[in-house]
Amino acid sequence: xxxxxxxxxxxxxxxxxxxxxxxxxxxxxxxxxxxxxxxxxxxxxxxxxxxxxxxxxxxxxxxxxxxxxxxxxxxxxxxxxxxxxxxxxxxxxxxxxxxxxxxxxxxxxxxxxxxxxxxxxxxxxxxxxxxxxxxxxxxxxxxxxxxxxxxxxxxxxxxxxxxxxxxxxxxxxxxxxxxxxxxxxxxxxxxxxxxxxxxxxxxxxxxxxxxxxxxxxxx
Numbered sequence: 001x002x003x004x005x006x007x008x009x010x011x012x013x014x015x016x017x018x019x020x021x022x023x024x025x026x027x028x029x030x031x032x033x034x035x036x037x038x039x040x041x042x043x044x045x046x047x048x049x050x051x052x053x054x055x056x057x058x059x060x061x062x063x064x065x066x067x068x069x070x071x072x073x074x075x076x077x078x079x080x081x082x083x084x085x086x087x088x089x090x091x092x093x094x095x096x097x098x099x100x101x102x103x104x105x106x107x108x109x110x111x112x113x114x115x116x117x118x119x120x121x122x123x124x125x126x127x128x129x130x131x132x133x134x135x136x137x138x139x140x141x142x143x144x145x146x147x148x149x150x151x152x153x154x155x156x157x158x159x160x161x162x163x164x165x166x167x168x169x170x171x172x173x174x175x176x177x178x179x180x181x182x183x184x185x186x187x188x189x190x191x192x193x194x195x196x197x198x199x200x201x202x203x204x205x206x207x208x209x210x211x212x213x214x215x216x217x218x219x
Contacts, residue, residue, distance in 0.1 A: 024051040031062060039066035040074040047077075056087035067098060075102035076110040083113070083122070092123025103134060108141035115146060128159025139170060142216045147174035148182045155185050164192040165201050172205040173212070 024045065030038035043062035046055050060081065066074035079098035082091045096117050102110035115134035118127045132153050138146035151170035154163045171186035190198055 031065075034069070036066045036069035036071040036074070039063070039069070040071045040077075043074060043077065060088060067101070070101075070105070072102040072105040072107045072110070075099075075105075076107050076113070079110060079113060083117070092117065094123075096123040103137075106141075108138050108143050108146075111135075111138035111141065112143045112146045112149075115149065119149070128153065130159075132159035139173075140212060142212050144174055144177040144179050147171075147177065148179045148185075151182060151185055151189075155189060164189040165197060168193060168198070168201045169205040169208065172202070173209045176205075176209055 027038055027042050027045070031042045039062045043059045043066065045051050046062065047059035048054065052058075060078070063074040063077050063081075067078050075098045079095045079102065080086070081088050082098065083095035084090070096114065099110045099114040099117060103114045111134045115131045115138060117123055118134065119131035120126070132150065135143075135146040135150040135153065139150045147170050151167045151174060153159050154167035154170065156162070160166075168186055168189035171182040171189060174182035175186050193201060
């Protein structure tokens with residue numbers, strides 16, 4: 001599960017350039033008026049100490065307001081805080097709650113996080129089938145970690161029917177995207193496939209990888 005520093009880097013990438021100090025007052029005003037996007041952004045500024053004194057209590061406060069209005073980024077951030085016990089008491093059940101809300105809104109990172117919770121049985125009954133379901137959504141959304149995890153699950157038949165072709169496809173995509181563990185499973189799956197099937201799987205992996213990359217570029 002992801003740590004707070006990684007969370008801040010990912011959130012910052014989503015929100016864009018840092019807010020200048022002179023703009024904090026305007027951001028605060030919009031947040032006080034109930035604008036969920038501004039509340040989520042203000043939470044990030046407090047978490048990073050960007051234009052304001054770093055204060056995770058304030059980050060939690062603003063993310064909670066935004067999350068309760070349905071902001072997926074804030075929901076996922078709260079999930080991370082509860083899962084890691086970062087500046088709040090660790091609570092896997094609450095983490096699952098917030099991850100689920102964000103994942104159902106299409107947050108790829110929350111979909112992966114939720115898959116991990118199901119895989120580990122953290123805050124919810126362990127369920128490999130549910131883990132595979134969320135990893136599939138996240139993998140198709142571009143999560144490299146989910147692509148790798150999904151490939152491994154197909155190798156082992158965990159939560160899905162054992163399928164070396166699917167294992168090869170997802171581990172190939174993960175490997176192409178830089179996952180260091182994926183080549184081992186990709187190469188193992190390749191030994192289980194007939195040459196003609198392996199050739200087809202290579203073509204399918206490339207086509208799927210390209211579709212995922214194109215969809216990410218279009219977002």
